[in-house]
Amino acid sequence: MKLYQSTVDTLRRLSDSTVEIVLTKPQGFDFSAGQRISCVIEGESRDYSLACSPADSYLVLCVRQVMGGKISGKIAKSQPGDILRFSGPHGYFVHRPGKSVFMATGTGIAPFVAFCRSGFQADYLLHGVRTVKELYYRQLLEAGAEQYIPCCTEGNDEDAELYGLFHGRVTEYLEMNVPVGCYNFYLCGNGQMVRDGIRIIDKRFPGSKVFSEMFFSQ
Amino acid sequence: MKIYTGTGDGGRTSLFSGERVRKVDRRVAAYGTVDELCSFVGAVAAQLPECEERPLLCRDLQDIQADLFVVGAILATSAGSNDAAMLPTLEEKQTLWLERKIDGMQAELDELHSFILPGGHAAATWSQVARAVCRRAEREIFSCEDVVDETCFTEIATYMNRLSDYFFVLARYLNKVAGVAEVTWRGSR
Numbered sequence: 001m002k003l004y005q006s007t008v009d010t011l012r013r014l015s016d017s018t019v020e021i022v023l024t025k026p027q028g029f030d031f032s033a034g035q036r037i038s039c040v041i042e043g044e045s046r047d048y049s050l051a052c053s054p055a056d057s058y059l060v061l062c063v064r065q066v067m068g069g070k071i072s073g074k075i076a077k078s079q080p081g082d083i084l085r086f087s088g089p090h091g092y093f094v095h096r097p098g099k100s101v102f103m104a105t106g107t108g109i110a111p112f113v114a115f116c117r118s119g120f121q122a123d124y125l126l127h128g129v130r131t132v133k134e135l136y137y138r139q140l141l142e143a144g145a146e147q148y149i150p151c152c153t154e155g156n157d158e159d160a161e162l163y164g165l166f167h168g169r170v171t172e173y174l175e176m177n178v179p180v181g182c183y184n185f186y187l188c189g190n191g192q193m194v195r196d197g198i199r200i201i202d203k204r205f206p207g208s209k210v211f212s213e214m215f216f217s218q
Numbered sequence: 219m220k221i222y223t224g225t226g227d228g229g230r231t232s233l234f235s236g237e238r239v240r241k242v243d244r245r246v247a248a249y250g251t252v253d254e255l256c257s258f259v260g261a262v263a264a265q266l267p268e269c270e271e272r273p274l275l276c277r278d279l280q281d282i283q284a285d286l287f288v289v290g291a292i293l294a295t296s297a298g299s300n301d302a303a304m305l306p307t308l309e310e311k312q313t314l315w316l317e318r319k320i321d322g323m324q325a326e327l328d329e330l331h332s333f334i335l336p337g338g339h340a341a342a343t344w345s346q347v348a349r350a351v352c353r354r355a356e357r358e359i360f361s362c363e364d365v366v367d368e369t370c371f372t373e374i375a376t377y378m379n380r381l382s383d384y385f386f387v388l389a390r391y392l393n394k395v396a397g398v399a400e401v402t403w404r405g406s407r
Contacts, residue, residue: 092234092301092304094304096236096300096301097300184236191223191224194223194225195223195224195225195227198225198230198232198238199228201238202228202230202238208238209232209235209236209237209238210232210236210238211232211236212225212232214223214225
């Protein structure tokens with residue numbers, strides 16, 4: 001498999017555990033918004049969705065440093081000038097025309113950031129995190145959806161009102177608040193959200209289409 | 219990475235083009251059989267006899283497995299969806315390639331004057347299993363004619379028809395290179 005080589009340009013801390021890494025874009029590397037790359041470090045690889053538009057002249061990763069995660073730790077601690085090797089692009093998690101609902105937990109927001117940066121608008125964009133501090137890319141996402149719904153599982157209802165967010169899981173919001181209809185659902189995040197989301201879609205949104213990317217904590 | 223997702227526990231699955239369908243849907247049955255066939259092709263490759271032709275045959279079988287992945291993806295994509303554009307296609311050249319392979323092996327074999335019983339060398343036996351599973355896949359693919367892109371359907375139907383012939387000839391060829399005599403059918407006991 002062909003390996004590309006990028007140089008780390010800048011790093012920006014998005015939250016206590018998450019960093020945005022801007023990389024140089026290797027010549028000849030093309031992708032579609034929503035696709036991922038597989039970063040290779042010391043013979044091991046981890047997949048990360050690109051959080052940039054194919055039209056951008058750089059690449060962007062959104063990396064959460066997983067407790068005990070060897071690869072994520074190394075990437076998150078990289079410095080400007082460091083070299084990163086990767087294969088790709090991989091996957092078919094790309095935007096299709098039609099009414100859409102984007103659903104993400106945590107850094108699963110990355111492909112939707114790519115969608116928004118590429119001009120793809122969602123009818124609903126639900127981003128699930130634990131605390132309000134983890135609601136990165138909020139301005140961009142607000143502009144990229146008719147209805148942007150940040151969902152926090154921690155905190156209380158007063159906090160939720162103060163920060164303009166839904167207190168609960170994205171799947172609870174989906175089940176209670178998204179009007180019944182036919183949508184293209186895009187789900188990216190942890191396994192529990194994807195499983196629960198698909199169960200709700202099967203029950204409440206018959207005739208809809210589902211595209212999902214699931215990631216696992218390592 | 220964990221292999222299980224649990225998203226299909228309720229008996230439904232997503233097609234490549236996004237539709238949610240029951241796991242007993244005819245498309246799921248058809249690409250499931252193609253997957254089964256792909257596994258049997260692996261069994262043929264794993265049992266190939268030690269011979270000069272082994273590396274080439276092994277590569278041919280891997281190429282066929284790659285083609286079968288494409289067949290499965292086409293079956294999982296509804297007619298009229300935009301997703302077909304994302305898929306690799308199966309073209310006439312792949313069927314013509316099979317025909318060349320069949321003709322090449324056939325030229326080395328004695329003419330058949332009666333039915334032969336599946337069996338002989340292990341690889342030849344797996345090839346006969348692959349032939350029979352390929353025929354079942356073909357029948358199931360025809361049950362999907364109205365839900366798969368018309369052009370793609372024609373290509374995969376033709377390819378699968380030729381592929382079962384390939385496995386029949388391959389079984390005979392493998393017995394020959396392995397020095398195992400064919401057993402002909404002598405009528406019922």
